[in-house]
Amino acid sequence: MTLTMILIHLPVLQSLPLPFSSKSRDFSLPNSSWNSEMKRLYEHYNSQCEVESEDGEKQKGLWRRLPSYNRSLKYATGGVYLSKLIQSKARLFTRNIKEQGGAAFEYVLFNNEEEQRCVGIFQAGHLLEGPPGNVHGGAIATIIDTVTGTHATLLSGTVMTANLNINYRSPIPLGGTVHIESSLDRKEGRKTFLSCRVTSTDGSKLHTEATGDF
Known part of the structure; x- marks a missing residue:
């Protein structure tokens, strides 16, 4: 490719949507594709990342958003x-996924170091379909592995999944938002054991539960 051709194509390359751009973008921040429940839960946890003391000073809260x-x-x-x-x-x-606008995995993770808990807020896009109108089981397994694997890394340093045991209880509709919570069970030597629950945003319905060691 000649220098002239590169210069002609440069504006096109610069305008390519993430993730195929060289620019860094934090995908855990709200965007226009997030539904009201996704935004509500985000604000719920994000508001606890920083708290105001009695003298008006900002202090670190119990939760931390993970970029x-x-x-x-x-x-x-x-x-x-x-x-x-x-x-x-x-x-x-x-x-x-090149297609933007909530097409696949829209999620954000928050970690609570003191309580040894990590939560994920997950909105399932239309490209994750399995059974008609519902999220593919493999996509659910992926987001569970993402939340628990991240949590295990925060607890124990760099890890890899050794075992992930998943029980599917009820389907997750496409476009729906769920709450994922990972909690520490125990540590044994190099292994970290976690439990995970995927529920509706109000906690009334259990979609999936899992255990894993890392």
Whole structure:
């Protein structure tokens, strides 16, 4: 490709939507595709990330929002063993859909270090269909693994999933929002054991429950 052709195509390349852009975007921040329940739960936890003391000063709260970008390989030591080509193209599985606007995984994670809990708010897009009108079981497993795996990493450092046992209780409708909570059961040597529940946003319906060790 000549220099002239590169200059002609440069504006097009710069206008490509994330995650195929080189610019970093925090996908855990609210966007126009989030429904009212997604936004409500986000505000519920985000408001507890910073609290005001009696003298009016801002202090760190119990919860912390975890930023989420479309690639993590450059931060992982294992990436040095992969070719430069693979490293440059690697994208986080849950953030690699080119189509924007709530098409696939819309989620945000909050961590409570003191209570050893991590929650995820998940809105399922139309590209995640399994049974007609409902979310594919593999997509549910993916988001559970994302929440519990992130939680285990925060508790124990870099981990990999050793076992994930999932029980599906009731379907999650496409476009719906669910609340995912991961809690620490115990640690045994190098292993971290977690429990996870996926419920409706008001907690009245259990969609999925899981246990895992990392």
